[in-house]
Amino acid sequence: xxxxxxxxxxxxxxxxxxxxxxxxxxxxxxxxxxxxxxxxxxxxxxxxxxxxxxxxxxxxxxxxxxxxxxxxxxxxxxxxxxxxxxxxxxxxxxxxxxxxxxxxxxxxxxxxxxxxxxxxxxxxxxxxxxxxxxxxxxxxxxxxxxxxxxxxxxxxxxxxxxxxxxxxxxxxxxxxxxxxxxxxxxxxxxxxxxxxxxxxxxxxxxxxxxxxxxxxxxxxxxxxxxxxxxxxxxxxxxxxxxxxxxxxxxxxxxxxxxxxxxxxxxxxxxxxxxxxxxxxxxxxxxxxxxxxxxxxxxxxxxxxxxxxxxxxxxxxxxxxxxxxxxxxxx
Numbered sequence: 001x002x003x004x005x006x007x008x009x010x011x012x013x014x015x016x017x018x019x020x021x022x023x024x025x026x027x028x029x030x031x032x033x034x035x036x037x038x039x040x041x042x043x044x045x046x047x048x049x050x051x052x053x054x055x056x057x058x059x060x061x062x063x064x065x066x067x068x069x070x071x072x073x074x075x076x077x078x079x080x081x082x083x084x085x086x087x088x089x090x091x092x093x094x095x096x097x098x099x100x101x102x103x104x105x106x107x108x109x110x111x112x113x114x115x116x117x118x119x120x121x122x123x124x125x126x127x128x129x130x131x132x133x134x135x136x137x138x139x140x141x142x143x144x145x146x147x148x149x150x151x152x153x154x155x156x157x158x159x160x161x162x163x164x165x166x167x168x169x170x171x172x173x174x175x176x177x178x179x180x181x182x183x184x185x186x187x188x189x190x191x192x193x194x195x196x197x198x199x200x201x202x203x204x205x206x207x208x209x210x211x212x213x214x215x216x217x218x219x220x221x222x223x224x225x226x227x228x229x230x231x232x233x234x235x236x237x238x239x240x241x242x243x244x245x246x247x248x249x250x251x252x253x254x255x256x257x258x259x260x261x262x263x264x265x266x267x268x269x270x271x272x273x274x275x276x277x278x279x280x281x282x283x284x285x286x287x288x289x290x291x292x293x294x295x296x297x298x299x300x301x302x303x304x305x306x307x308x309x310x311x312x313x314x315x316x317x318x319x320x321x322x323x324x325x326x327x328x329x330x
Contacts (some may be wrong), residue, residue, distance in 0.1 A: 008314065012307045017028060019303030020078070020296070024071050027292050027299070033063050034087045034290045061087055072283050074296065088286070093297045101301070103172060103190075104278040110194055111202040116252060118206045123213025123232030124245060127221065140211060145207025151269040158273065169196055170275040178277075197274055212251045220244035246320055253316035 035057050058064040062073055077084050083093035121277055126135045161169040171178070172193045177186045208239050220226065229239045268280035279298050286295035 008311055012311060015307050016300075016304060019307075020142070020300055022073060023296050023299040023303065024067075024074065024292070027287070027290070027295050028067055028070075030290065031289065034061065034292070035063060036202065037289050061085070070292070074293065078297075078300075083297040086286070086294040087291045088289045088294070093294050096294060097282070097297070100277055100279045100282060103276075104280070107172075107194070107197055107276065107278060108188070110198040111205070114198050115202040115205040115209060118202070119213060120249075120252070123207075123210045123248075124217060124240070126210065126214040127217035128240060130218065132148070135214075137215075141209050142207040145203045146211075147272075148204075149269075150200055150204055151202060151273050154197075154270050156275040157196065157200070169193075170273075172276055174196070196255035196271065197276055200270060209252065213248055216231055216248035216251060220247050249320050250317060253320055254313050261315070 028265075035054055038057070039054065042049050062070055065073075074084055085091065086093050086096040089096045122138050126138045129135050158170060172190055174189050174193075175187065177189045180186055221240070223244075226239060226244055229243070234242075239241075256299070268284050270276070271278045271280040272284075279301070283295060283298045285291075286298065
């Protein structure tokens with residue numbers, strides 16, 4: 001087990017390094033750089049940037065150096081716990097991200113918990129009560145969840161909240177707590193605003209996992225070991241929950257690897273619609289401005305989440321399904 005964990009950790013470090021290279025290259029692929037975007041913004045607003053100022057800015061931010069030198073400089077800062085300066089904000093990346101990172105993680109984890117808490121029992125019920133009224137209702141709602149984009153659902157709920165309740169249901173905080181320091185009152189205000197974005201972000205994932213859980217459990221319920229357990233006189237729910245459900249949970253564990261970064265990156269439009277202070281809108285703004293340090297750090301964060309999620313998935317799969325063996329073991 002220790003050897004397996006050591007191998008996985010080594011592969012994780014190698015993967016994260018590859019992610020830093022690819023993310024840096026992709027961010028640098030479009031023509032121009034942040035200074036080019038800055039000049040375009042100044043020109044659009046009627047301003048003027050002299051050639052001397054352009055060259056001074058390039059030297060200040062290290063954009064006059066070759067790409068590999070810029071990458072090595074960035075990696076050196078990352079290894080020292082620094083992520084560079086957000087060029088558009090003129091502040092360190094860690095300060096710009098700030099609370100946005102923790103709020104993003106809170107929303108993401110809450111969405112995953114809600115997704116699993118809803119998808120598991122509904123999927124089990126749909127499989128056990130196949131072709132019942134409840135199964136048809138769950139199937140219909142599941143198709144709606146897969147078909148309706150999350151941002152459209154967010155717009156509908158915003159409209160309904162404003163029209164019928166005369167209330168703005170966007171954001172994660174009330175106006176008086178948005179810029180206030182962290183207190184118990186602010187935490188409670190966050191908890192009151194959290195359910196809506198959590199449900200919106202988790203709705204599509206819930207619908208997908210319900211269909212997966214139903215299909216996998218139906219396959220398991222027809223296998224000989226289930227028939228044998230029933231013949232031995234075990235209660236129906238014990239027969240279902242002890243082995244078939246445990247095996248059918250594999251997709252839940254295997255989705256952690258992409259579910260965490262998907263919620264962070266896939267919530268950009270929803271965050272813009274709801275006004276959520278997460279890193280999604282910040283990533284979009286950084287990519288538009290070609291802010292390589294800020295965008296690269298957020299992409300690196302997504303890559304680390306993918307690697308960590310995949311590692312956790314492997315460990316959960318080893319625990320859930322006894323048929324899965326460590327690599328190289330017969």
